[in-house]
Amino acid sequence: MPKLAMAMNEGTVSEWLVKHGEKVEEGQPLAAIETEKVAYDVEAPTSGYLCILLEVGEAVPCDQLIAYFCESAEEVVEMAAAARLEDNSGTETATADSVTTTPTVAGTEMSVSVALDRTTGQRIIASPLAKKIARDNNLDLLLVDGTGPSGRIVKRDIVAALERGLQHSSASNAMTIGGNRELARIPITGIRKTIGERMVKSLHTAAQLSSGWESDITDMLAARQKFVARAEQLGTKVSVNAFIIKAIVYAIHQVPMANACEEGSDIVVYENINMGIAISMPGATDYDSGLMVAVLRNVEHMGLVEIDQKMKALINRVRNGEGSADDMSGSTITLSSTAGIAPPGMTTTPILNLPNAALVGPSTPIEKPVVHNGEIVARTMMPVSFTFDHRLMDGAPAARFMAALHEALENPELMLA
Structure with missing residues (x-):
């Protein structure tokens, strides 16, 4: 994660401009990076095949590794597999609430997040960035119609829903201790x-x-x-x-x-x-x-x-x-x-x-x-x-x-x- 300003401590990849496994040239726009204040397009510092390690919407500290540049597409597959083995070497287990696919080679989506609504059990397919924006704005994904592949909820769907003011419709009926009705719940993020x-x-x-x-x-x-x-x-x-x-x-x-x-x-x-x-x-x-x-x-x-x-x-x-x-x-x-x-x-x-x-x-x-x-x-x-x-x-x-x-x-x- 590049440090783009003196006051920058962490950054978020809001969009990968190159697919996982794709060949990139030095100077080619690589990713859109967001900080607390602004967004930047970061260029590739070298040429090679891109092995993406960081999902869209995830915030990490400056200088943390977010991608490799490999010499071949085959090496990308090997690096991704090694990264998955390292991630799974601990005791973490998958939960029923959120499952995320792993990166694949060029031509496929980098990641798709599948969530289960706790109340209805309904499957909700959304990109990580869409889920993050929805979570930050207290938006129920059940209220959003996905326009992405296979009905996947993407960023534009969340933005459209927020513009319609949907994020507060469920919170307005919520009850809290003491019988007060919530008008909104705003994450401090x-x-x-x-x-x-x-x-x-x-x-x-x-x-x-x-x-x-x-x-x-x-x-x-x-x-x-x-x-x-x-x-x-x-x-x-x-x-x-x-x-x-x-x-x-x-x-x-x-x-x-x-x-x-x-x-x-x-x-x-x-x-x-x-x-x-x-x-x-x-x-x-x-x-x-x-x-x-x-x-x-x-x-x-x-x-x-x-x-x-x-x-x-x-x-x-x-x-x-x-x-x-x-x-x-x-x-x-x-x-x-x-x-x-x-x-x-x-x-x-x-x-x-x-x-x-x-x-x-x-x-x-x-x-x-x-x-x-x-x-x-x-x-x-x-x-x-x-x-x-x-x-x-x-x-x-x-x-x-x-x-x-x-x-x-x-x-x-x-x-x-």
Whole structure:
């Protein structure tokens, strides 16, 4: 299993692009590998006949053997037989609940999983990947019609069933202790497990402190409208987040300590600014949604239009499952916006994205009466949160950063500095 990114600990083969026993050439696409965040197509490092050892849908640690390259088709058969003997050398026995066929030579399916429903005893034929996706989404395979060979349930059948919302139909009638009816049962696996582990690690590791305030963004919104009016000419409808990123860049130039990460026993303060952007990953329902942090690199060299264009392209890549390892690692500070989602005027206390020392969390603006130039007038006020790691950053520089960010948000001309 190749290690495709520094943060990658394990991977899953979501699809073998070459059949077991088939001849492959060096550089030929070999397998689709999925991590907690992204998917990659891995190329064959050499030429030969492929002997597959890992089933689709099975997660294994990085550097674990998943396939051999053999010199002949006959050697593939010998290697597969040896692998089966090694697997069966212990005391494991087959169960009535799940039986999986062994790999065969090119021209046949790599694996087929046959399950028995515990209640009805009905045979269910499904690919390992289909079973994994169904299990992760609490989907009863009896509710799914297979479109594969001999009625086999494959990935596309599970995806179609999930889009129809079938995964919760059986859970809605389930009874639990105390007489409560379950609406859904969500396995803490995959991306949900990763999110939970990283949130807990962040809270248990960093000395986190969150502060909040309101910035008057009336002038910033007026400046944005000038860009919006020229959206066709500029090639993008410049977003509020692009302005916020420019304001963060201005504040970092005043207080570089906010653009830092913990690295071993050192605090590394960076000259370049790689903006981590928290991206919600919408699912069919809230039950299968997620959260990822993608990275927009070297934003200190970009203007508003370039930031907006590259940020939107980055978000689209990540949501479409096309993000690269570079897209998902290397942030030096994080932007996590709940604007448009949270109630107007609500201040949040976001959790740090380790190893970053700081995170900026703007929320939904609100129109309210304020004193402006000696008069009470209606202005647009945006709640802003700032979470920082007190191990890496003292209170004084943190306060100066917040003041500089507030100043830039209220005076958008400073973003040109």
